[in-house]
Amino acid sequence: MTSVDSWEFYxxxxxxxxxxxxxxxxxxxxxxxxxxxxxxDCIENARRNGYQG
Structure with missing residues (x-):
């Protein structure tokens, strides 16, 4: 089973x-x-740090 990190935008x-x-x-x-x-812009920065959503 693989654990998946969650991402929060606020x-x-x-x-x-x-x-x-x-x-x-x-x-x-x-x-x-x-x-x-x-x-x-925030989401784009998160993508550069591993966010795949």
């Missing part, structure tokens, strides 16, 4: 888009280092 306290990668055990294993004005 807005921070400044209204910027960010992502985080969460392992099957609930631990955050990656996160965006900056906020993005557009969700599409």
């Amino acid at each position: 807005t921070d306290s400044e209204g910027k888009w960010r992502w985080r990668r969460i392992a099957s055990n609930g631990r955050i294993t990656g996160a965006s280092s900056q906020g993005y004005a557009n969700k599409s």
